[in-house]
Amino acid sequence: MKYVDEFRSSAVARALVASLRRRTEHPVNLMEVCGTHTVAIFKHGLRGLLPENVTMLSGPGCPVCVTPNADIDRAIALARLPQVILTTFGDMMKVPGSYASLNQAKAEGADVRVVYSALDALKIAQNNPERSVAFFGVGFETTAPTTAASILEAQRMSLSNFFFLSVHKLVPPAMRALLDSGEVHVDGFMCPGHVSTIIGSAPYEFIAKDYGIPCVIAGFEPLDILQALDMLLAQIAAGEARVEVQYRRAVHREGNPVALRHMDNVFEAADAAWRGLGTIPNSGLRLRPQFKAIDAESAFKITTRPPKEARGCRCGEVLRGAVRPPDCPLFGTGCTPEHPIGPCMVSSEGTCSAWYLYGGER
Numbered sequence: 001m002k003y004v005d006e007f008r009s010s011a012v013a014r015a016l017v018a019s020l021r022r023r024t025e026h027p028v029n030l031m032e033v034c035g036t037h038t039v040a041i042f043k044h045g046l047r048g049l050l051p052e053n054v055t056m057l058s059g060p061g062c063p064v065c066v067t068p069n070a071d072i073d074r075a076i077a078l079a080r081l082p083q084v085i086l087t088t089f090g091d092m093m094k095v096p097g098s099y100a101s102l103n104q105a106k107a108e109g110a111d112v113r114v115v116y117s118a119l120d121a122l123k124i125a126q127n128n129p130e131r132s133v134a135f136f137g138v139g140f141e142t143t144a145p146t147t148a149a150s151i152l153e154a155q156r157m158s159l160s161n162f163f164f165l166s167v168h169k170l171v172p173p174a175m176r177a178l179l180d181s182g183e184v185h186v187d188g189f190m191c192p193g194h195v196s197t198i199i200g201s202a203p204y205e206f207i208a209k210d211y212g213i214p215c216v217i218a219g220f221e222p223l224d225i226l227q228a229l230d231m232l233l234a235q236i237a238a239g240e241a242r243v244e245v246q247y248r249r250a251v252h253r254e255g256n257p258v259a260l261r262h263m264d265n266v267f268e269a270a271d272a273a274w275r276g277l278g279t280i281p282n283s284g285l286r287l288r289p290q291f292k293a294i295d296a297e298s299a300f301k302i303t304t305r306p307p308k309e310a311r312g313c314r315c316g317e318v319l320r321g322a323v324r325p326p327d328c329p330l331f332g333t334g335c336t337p338e339h340p341i342g343p344c345m346v347s348s349e350g351t352c353s354a355w356y357l358y359g360g361e362r
Contacts, residue, residue, distance in 0.1 A: 007221030016226040017049050023233040027053045029185055030232055031321055033175060034192035035062035035349025036220050042358035044222045050229070057184065057321035060174050060277060061192055063139045064091045064347035065319055068275045070307040071167045072097035075136045077302045078165060079110040084300070085128060087121035088136035090114045095343045098307045117143075118150035118164075125154070125162040134163040134296045142194040144168045144285055145259035148266035151291060165296040166286055169272055171195050172203045173283035177274075179211050184321045188232035190225070191217040193247045198263075200255030201243050208241040219247040266291060275343070276316025315342035318351050325355040332356060 032038055038058045041047060047056055060066050076097055079086035086102070093103045093114060106112040111131075115121050118135050125133035137147045147168065154162040171192060178184065191204055196217045204215045214235035218228030228246040235241065245251050263285070272284025287295050296302070313335070314328040325331045325344070335341040337353055344352035 007219070007223045009223065012223055013049070013226060016223065016230055019230050020054065020226070020233060021051050023230065023237050024051045024053050027055070028187045028233065028236060029055050029057055030188045030190060030229065031057040031059045031184075031186045032190040033059040033061045033171060034190075034194065035065070035347065035351075036194065037061065037190060037192065037218065037225065038351050039349055039354045040220050040222070040225060042354040044225075045358075046222060046225055049226075054229070054233075057186065058318070058351040059178065059189075059321055060274065060319040061171075062319075062344070062347050062349040062351070063143075063169065064089075064095055065315065065343040065350050066169065066174075066274045066276070067092075067095070067138055067167055067343070068273045068307070069096075069098045069309060070273065070304070072102075073099070073304040073307055074297070074302050075165060076100055076102060076105045076110075077304050078134055078136075078296055078300060079105050079112050080108075081300060081302075083131055085111045085113060085124060085131050085133045086136060087113050087115045087124060087133060089116075089138060091347045091349075092136065092138055094340060094346045096310065096341065096346075098309075099305065118147040119153070122150045122154055122159070122162060125159055126157075129161060132161050132163060132300075134165055134300075137164055137166045137168050140169055140171050140192070140195050141198045141263070144267065145198060145256075145262050148262040151266050151287075151294065152262065154294065155291075163294050163296040163299055164287065164291075166267075166284075167272070168267070168285040169274065170269065170283050170285065172199075172206070173280050174274060174277060175204070175207060177277055177280045177283070178320065179207070179213070181320070186213060186321075187236055188214045188216070190228050190232065191215050191243075193217060193219050193224075193251065196245075196247065196251045196255070198256050198259050201245050201251060201253045202255075204243045208243055212241045214241045215243045217243070217245045217247050217251050219250070274319075276319040310341045313342040315344040315352070318344050325352040328352070
């Protein structure tokens, strides 16, 4: 298939694997910071092709997984309010909060609807003028621009029944927090392709400059990933640290100016809580003051009980790359994709889910 087969050539893959083996003499820890990369690595068996001294770590690249229980609890409480329609992405439905999930709230009578984008939620608000429609905005810089666009469109249409609960997050501050913690040693980062199509490559330059760690922005096909790993190992072997773009067909240094402008018009950076990482300064996106009227937390009285975590779940440590999924006592026994206990097993981009479905060993 054109535009796919050329990124899955076995001959090119063998050549790249041979190059990887020539470049590595010492143990190296490389981290992918994207859930889609995590799934692709497992699905295509790439871990088994790597040299024994190259260890792949999975970082906090799944937006569903890093959303803490307190945020999910607020969304559930909002959905249970009379006359409210809560809209969100499908992955969020099964994620367990402290006491329930959105699926459970829906089964109990809450009007919770799955949408593919915030623009779908906007249409629901148009079609239900007598109801309050709230969009539970989850995601990184990839989805934030469409959320911003829907908010600007709602403003243009003077819709008074469209509201927004924001838990959007920014990836580079989380990478800084990982490095500052010192918990996990990382020799190189494979940076997220989707996020980088929006923000470009410049926001990662502090990692190379301040921490001396190479970064390569990668695409999602097997050869994209293998080439990005080869580029990382080449930098490490040469004692260099810079930001390179393997995914040049989609990513530019300056990113997408139109998308960034929409985000800047609607959002401002704010401290945000991440599962497993705690509160990270300026790592979230909140509505600017001029949009306070559609901020669901300001417009509605949302009451929740104190959040709590599932006993034994080590999802937070998995998200930091500190442990592997099999190190969790619940993995594959009490926690499976059919009956998930932690969000890393729920999301299609979760590390535990990928490990369970495709196998994690070499």
